Amino acid sequence: xxxGQYAATVDYLYSQLPMYQRDGKxxxxxxxxxxxxxxxxxxxxxxxxxxxxxxxxxGKGSTAHILASILQSQGYKVGLYTSPHYKDYRERIKxxxxxxxxxxxxxxxxxxxxxxxxxxxxxxxxxVALAFDYFANQKVDYAIIETGLGGRLDSTNVIxxxxxxxxxxxxxxxxxxxxxxxxxxxxxxGIIKPNIPVVIRxxxxxxxxxxxNKAKDQKSPLYWADSSSIKNxxxxxxxxxxxxxxxxxxxxxxxxxxxxxxxxxxxxxxxxVLKDIGIKISDDAISLGLNHVKSNxxxxxxxxxxxxxxxxxxxAGHNEDGIKETIAQIKDIEYDKLHIVLGMVKDKxxxxxxxxxxxxxxxxxxxxNIPRGLDVIELKTKxxxxxxxxxxxxxxxxxxxxxxxCAKETDLIFIGGSSFVVAEVV
Numbered sequence: 399x400x401x402g403q404y405a406a407t408v409d410y411l412y413s414q415l416p417m418y419q420r421d422g423k424x425x426x427x428x429x430x431x432x433x434x435x436x437x438x439x440x441x442x443x444x445x446x447x448x449x450x451x452x453x454x455x456x457g458k459g460s461t462a463h464i465l466a467s468i469l470q471s472q473g474y475k476v477g478l479y480t481s482p483h484y485k486d487y488r489e490r491i492k493x494x495x496x497x498x499x500x501x502x503x504x505x506x507x508x509x510x511x512x513x514x515x516x517x518x519x520x521x522x523x524x525x526v527a528l529a530f531d532y533f534a535n536q537k538v539d540y541a542i543i544e545t546g547l548g549g550r551l552d553s554t555n556v557i558x559x560x561x562x563x564x565x566x567x568x569x570x571x572x573x574x575x576x577x578x579x580x581x582x583x584x585x586x587x588g589i590i591k592p593n594i595p596v597v598i599r600x601x602x603x604x605x606x607x608x609x610x611n612k613a614k615d616q617k618s619p620l621y622w623a624d625s626s627s628i629k630n631x632x633x634x635x636x637x638x639x640x641x642x643x644x645x646x647x648x649x650x651x652x653x654x655x656x657x658x659x660x661x662x663x664x665x666x667x668x669x670x671v672l673k674d675i676g677i678k679i680s681d682d683a684i685s686l687g688l689n690h691v692k693s694n695x696x697x698x699x700x701x702x703x704x705x706x707x708x709x710x711x712x713x714a715g716h717n718e719d720g721i722k723e724t725i726a727q728i729k730d731i732e733y734d735k736l737h738i739v740l741g742m743v744k745d746k747x748x749x750x751x752x753x754x755x756x757x758x759x760x761x762x763x764x765x766x767n768i769p770r771g772l773d774v775i776e777l778k779t780k781x782x783x784x785x786x787x788x789x790x791x792x793x794x795x796x797x798x799x800x801x802x803x804c805a806k807e808t809d810l811i812f813i814g815g816s817s818f819v820v821a822e823v824v
Contacts, residue, residue: 404500407507408487411521432519433553436527439513443534444557447477447541450668451557453549453586454565456720457599457661460653460700461565462544464665467694468687469540470494472679477533477541479554481522484698484821491529495695498532506531522546526553550588560675562589562596562618563668565661567605568719579604587612595619595671599664621671625663631656635711635731638703647681651688655701655713656730657723662688699820701727704813708805709733712824714817716743718750724814725754733810737762737801741794741819742777743770751815752784760804761788764797766818794822 437444450465452458459480466478476494483489488497506528507514514524526546533541543559545552567583583605590596590612598609601622613620633640633654641650642659644666651662666684673679691697699714701724709731715724728736736759742748743766761781765774774790781787791797794813801811813823 401500403504407504410507410511411487411524428551430551430553430556432517432523433526433556435517436519436523437530437556439510439517440527440531443530446534447530447557448539449541449543449557449559450561450563450672451543451545451554451559451589452563452565453545453552453589454563454599455568455582455586455717456715456723457565457657457664458544458563460658460661460697461563461664461668462542463695463697464653464661464688464691465563465668466492466542467691468665468669468679468684469542470694471687471690472683474539475537477529477536477538478695479526479529479533479541480544481525481546482817482821484817484824487525489696489698490525491532492696493533493536493538495693497696498528502532503528520553523553530557545586545589548582548588549586551585552589555589558591559589559594561668561671562591562594563598563664564589564596564609565599565664566719567600567602568717580608583608584612590616590618592616593618595621595675597621597623597664597668597671599623599625599660619671621667623660623664623667625660628659628663631659633730635703635709636706649685649688652690652692653688653697653700654703654711655723655727657727658700698824699817702820702824704823705811707807708802708809708811710802710811710813712813712820714820715814716746716816718747718754721751721754721815724812725756728756728810728812731810734806734808735760735810737805737809737811738788739764739794739797739801739811739813739819739823740777740781740815741766741774741797742772742815743768743818744772745770746816748772748777748780749784752781752786755781755784755786757785759786760801761786762797762801763788763790764794764819765792766794766816767822768818771816771818794819798823 478492491498631642704710739762741764763778765771778790
C-alpha cells in the first residue's frame with residue numbers, strides 16, 4: 399500500500415512542479431526566496447546541521463560520496479544529498495547509504511502540500527527542503543550537500559557549512575551560469591561563506607584569481623588540492639578496483655576511472671582540513687572509506703561495470719570535461735572492437751562533445767526518455783559530420799541490446815553521453 403502511495407507522491411513531485419530534468423532552463427529559479435520560505439516553514443532544519451557543501455562542474459557527486467564513505471567508516475552518521483537520481487527519487491537523500499523511507503517522503507508531501515501551493519516551489523527546492531528536514535530529524539552527525547546547478551543561486555546555498563569544496567570549473571550550463579570560465583567560477587564561488595574554509599581542486603589560470611578574491615573578501619581560509627602527488631596508479635576493471643600511492647602510503651579504491659584520482663585527492667585535502675578543525679578521522683577510516691565507496695554509499699553511474707563478457711561500462715559524463723575524462727579512460731582499456739551506445743540532451747554543447755568521441759567505433763544512437771532528450775535522428779546526423787557512424791534506435795535499451803548482439807566477448811561496449819542515458823541501464 400505504501401508503494402502505491404509513494405508512486406503517487408513522486409508522480410506529484412514530477413508532474414506538478416517545475417523540474418529542470420523535464421523543463422530545462424524555465425525551472426531554474428533566480429533567487430533563494432522559495433527555499434528560505436520552505437526552510438522557515440520547517441523550522442529551519444538546515445541550521446541544525448553540520449554540513450559540508452560541494453559545488454563544481456564535474457566530480458562533485460563522486461567527491462560527495464567519497465567524503466561520506468570516509469566519515470561513515472569513522473563511525474559517524476552521515477547524510478548525503480546529491481542529484482540527479484538514476485532509478486529512484488530516494489537516491490537523492492541517503493543516510494549511511496540507506497535511502498530515505500517511502501513513508502517519510504509521503505508524509506512530508508502530505509503535511510506540507512497546501513503550503514507548497516502558496517509558495518509555488520520547484521521540484522528541486524522541495525527536495526532540498528526534504529533533505530534538510532530528514533537529516534535534522536534523524537540527527538545526522540554530518541550532512542554532505544551537493545549543489546544542483548551553479549552555487550550562488552542554488553537552492554542548497556542557504557546553509558552555513560563547516561567546509562566548502564569546489565571541484566572544477568568547466569563550460570556547462572552557459573545559458574544559466576555564464577559564457578566564460580571566470581563567470582562560471584564566480585557562480586560556483588558563491589558557496590564560499592565568511593570565515594569558513596574552502597578546498598578547491600584545480601588551480602586554473604582562468605579561475606584562480608576569482609577564488610582567491612572571493613576567499614579573501616570572505617576571510618575564508620583557502621586550500622588547493624594537488625593530485626600531482628599521486629603516483630604508481632594501477633587499475634583492474636575486472637576486479638573493479640584501482641591502487642594508488644600518496645606520500646608513500648598505498649590506497650585501494652573500488653572506484654573505477656582514472657578521473658577519480660582527482661576526486662580522491664580533493665576529498666583527502668578536505669579530510670585534512672576537517673581534521674584541522676577538530677573532527678576525528680583515523681587513517682584506517684580513510685583507507686576503509688576509499689576501499690568501499692560504492693558499497694557504503696550506493697554510488698551509481700560512474701564508470702560502472704554492467705557486464706564483463708563483453709566488458710560493458712556506463713559512465714554519466716555529460717559535458718566536454720566529463721567526456722574528455724571518459725574517453726581517456728576508454729583508451730586505457732584493452733579490447734578488440736569498441737561499441738558506443740550514445741544519447742544526449744538538447745541543452746548541451748553537442749558539437750563540442752561529439753568532437754571528442756573516437757571515430758573507430760560502431761555507434762548505437764538513442765534518445766533518453768525525457769522531454770529534454772535530443773532527437774535520435776538529429777544526433778545521428780550531427781554525429782556523421784564528425785565521422786561517427788552507426789544506426790539509430792528508438793530507446794536506450796534497444797540500442798544496448800543491438801550493441802550486445804553485435805559485440806564479441808573481447809569487445810568493449812560503452813554507454814554514455816548523458817546521465818539520463820545511463821539512468822536507463824544501471
